[in-house]
Amino acid sequence: MSDAPQSAVLRRRLPFSVVLGVGLALAIVAVSLLAPYLSPFDPMRMAAGPRLSSPSAAHLFGTDEFGRDLFSRVLLGGRLSLGIGLTAVVSGIVFGGLIGLVAAFGSRLAETILLRLIDVMYSFPDTLIALALVAFLGPGIGNATLAIAISLVPFYARVAYGLAAAERAKPYIEAARLAGIRSGRLVRVHVMPNISQGLIVMATLGFSSAILSAAGLSFLGLGVQPPSPEWGAILASGRNYITKAPWILIFPGLAICLTVLSFNLIGDSLRDLVDPRRKDQP
Template sequence: MVPTTTIRRRALPWSVIIGLGLALVIIILALAAPVIAPYDPMRMASGPRLSAPGLTHLFGTDEFGRDLFSRVLHGGRLSLGIGLTAVLTGILAGGLIGLIAAFSGRVIQSVLLRLIDVLYSFPDTLIALALVAFLGPGIGNATLAIAISLIPFYARVTYGLAAAERAKPYIEAAQLAGIRSARLVRVHVMPNITQSLIVMGTLGFSSAILSAAGLSFLGLGVQPPSPEWGGILASGRNYITKAPWILLFPGLAICVTVLSFNLIGDSLRDLIDPRRKSPS
């Protein structure tokens, strides 16, 4: 087997360090939310309605007197869970389709690629919206819709990576030796494309979180009173002048989370393939 493409051994750039640091803090806060959240995120009248941020309520309260700090912490668990589930599902399903297209006959390859191209021509958010409108609102349907919307992207990426590996001499030699395609993919191809798929999964994670927040903002994702960043934004838009903190803190949570994973993904992509790095 040809050695896999490895990340160059050198000092990590500052963008990776910052991205990893922010992502680690976000993940720890989300996982520890039941312990560090001072109030039940769905408990009404935890404090005065639309109370400004202070010592008692760090992020203030919403229109029902619920503690916003607790809701943002628990919302991180939902948002990260939806994003992780959707990306893993999209990579597994899309990766399988891409590998089948790369190592199948011309007819199957042509059909799969045309189908992928048609679906890939639509924005993933539009696909997710259409699916949720058909399946109905809810956390499970929203997660499934986001995962399906990511499949064309990962199928196309996997096909490109696998097709490039298939054209290499060592694959041709293995095929001439009578090694079956399934073994070729498992032993030779997958180790060589896994790093790239991980990087693309990191970038897709940000897209999945934004899609989840967008669906919840439109009332098609996680349903009230469950705390989710997009849902909190939706409930606070009517109080943008009276209580702007209801929009400020979940909005910052979304921005910081997306930024952290984009920094990680972009930097890892540059480390794996330095030719993609933009000139300084």
């Protein structure tokens, strides 16, 4: 009799969406990291096959308008897209988390000023912020990554502030302050470990947004520049051949969809697991 409740708990802790999301994400990351070894052709090599050749045994995803092997380019494009997304999310969560913690445990004046700045930035879509920054800084992979990271800062700042403010209201914070523990040590030793779980969950969701933003900027010619095979850049190069060679758009588009889906599944499932209001739901 005791095995049934235990198995039910395990199923609740590891729902199918988590397994599917983790499996997809691991497969995409592994294939992207091993791209130089899995690619049958040099992704930059022109005339690797006939121009606009349809998928075949020689070229699994076909070729583009320059005869470059699309399978090799999509594989290597995964490294660029994932690298941009990871760098942007880590940077955004570090600076946004710092701003949120300062707002929660700083002075009243600092809290008011920072929250108003966050509200102003958060009122604009993150994609619009990234577009404006790239238009100001100029196109390129470095500027695109920086722009995406800055666009994510308000989101993570609000998340960190909400989590830290909830911790601030707990009795152990008041007890620690009465014991003479400084705010910096209190945040570093007690608050950050308690809010890190929530930030990690939101990071998985922010990663999907960063991947989409990177692809969107490259598609508009403001992100990764040709001939680098980033997924959005491949889509941009193939839009003129959508009727003649639709595979140029299908395969990188599918890669973007699967990547975003996998991390959204992970993020949504982890959010359900760590949310105390949902733990008792079937």
